[in-house]
Amino acid sequence: MRYRREPDRCPALARQGGTGDAGECCPLVKQEPSVILIGASAGGVEALRTLVGALPADLSAALFIVLHIGSHKSELPWLLGSLDGLPASHAIDGELFEPGHIYIAPPDHHMVIEPGRISLTKGPRENWARPAIDPLFRSAASVYGANTIGVILTGALNDGTAGLYEVAQAGGVTIVQDPVEAVNPSMPRSALAYVAVDHCLPLAGIAEMLTRLVRARTTDAPQAVFEIPQEQPQEDAMAAEFTQNIPVAVTCPDCGGALRRKELGTLTQFACHIGHIYTAEVMLAAQFLTLERSIETAMRSLDERAELCRQMAEKARPDDLDHVETSWGAAMRQAHERAEPLRDILTREWIHPDGIGVISDTSS
Incomplete structure (x- = not known):
């Protein structure tokens, strides 16, 4: 222990x-x-x-x-x-x-x-x-x-x-x-x-x-001597510290900026030049949440494309049904078809090496 x-x-x-x-x-x-x-x-x-x-x-x-x-x-x-x-x-x-x-x-x-x-x-x-x-x-x-x-x-x-x-x-x-x-x-x-x-x-x-x-x-016991290590950054000097490390090949889930890596004993942290800071475990969850949101955005866009095509198909004149079927209808079906693989990706189980899974950014 x-x-x-x-x-x-x-x-x-x-x-x-x-x-x-x-x-x-x-x-x-x-x-x-x-x-x-x-x-x-x-x-x-x-x-x-x-x-x-x-x-x-x-x-x-x-x-x-x-x-x-x-x-x-x-x-x-x-x-x-x-x-x-x-x-x-x-x-x-x-x-x-x-x-x-x-x-x-x-x-x-x-x-x-x-x-x-x-x-x-x-x-x-x-x-x-x-x-x-x-x-x-x-x-x-x-x-x-x-x-x-x-x-x-x-x-x-x-x-x-x-x-x-x-x-x-x-x-x-x-x-x-x-x-x-x-x-x-x-x-x-x-x-x-x-x-x-x-x-x-x-x-x-x-x-x-x-x-x-x-x-x-609060007794009168003798004081334990302690000097603040020089490498300990003051809060108002943190921005300068972010420029001293080599960026890793990952980006910040919050702002998209390049991340720098810092080791605190055996704990690893990543920080962007703006100041967003993540441990490796939180970074893993944040990356997954960003990926999930991107896929959901793509699904939404495809669903909206399909809905627009459906509305245009319903609006078409009776004498234009052939054109509707070959254009608006086909585009609607295509959008639905291409959304399915994305929906499949979202519903699959993912491996989370940290063992904590993924949480929403509003829970804690």
Whole structure:
């Protein structure tokens, strides 16, 4: 196993030379409180309610949550704030954040962490999502390093895996919901496959672990030394990074631009010059969806051609029936015949090497 299920020891501290006991877990300077990053997708609302509801109201850490909601209206701040615990709200661009508050990425905006404040952006979708989990985790890890705690909950596909990898590389603590408990285990399983996760726990265990971590980190224990790696890109410098890799021979399903390949440990990502980012698994699903849409567009055009020919055949004068039969009628039959192979392609089973199949771009 590459991860732990027991909540009483913390590998993150052991890596820094400590014993790993939870009581001394991940010591930090008091002036730099912990930032807790939580990412969720399918099944995430109930998981978040369970997790947040188990946290103490006096938790001295700022919580940042990304739930895949796309551009749809979200009542998540009200749902979490009504639990009589930590106050919750949608994040505001430029807002200064403080401990003891939950900040939630608003619809259709990425939430990025800067020193002491929150930045919202309508930047390119990542892994088909905006808001996406990776931008939050990546930005927080680059700014707060070992003060970050990253948590991946239930969800489809693998948004958050790359971000959790960045948290681990920065010296932060990584926590993943036990896939056995998750409504959709894809995101937790992906994180466990690509990241040497510190803790794999059920929701109740995650709440307990977060509480213990934060309380231990607000003591006067000596600070763990950490320097932000120079290669860690800041969010406002990401565009420059996209020009440094050699393009691969595939194009972006979103915009058609050439994609560049990036390796994060054993995790592979593809990014276009605009900024759309995909893991290999999401890229596979996106390519198939683009193919399916192209075939459907061709089928629609053929069906419309056949319908136009039918209407023209019905409109024809009785003394022109021979011409109708040899032209409009023949064209109608031809359009129907040529649509059948396309319909057959759509209804056949396809091989999906990733093992997750294909999802629509509105589900998560």
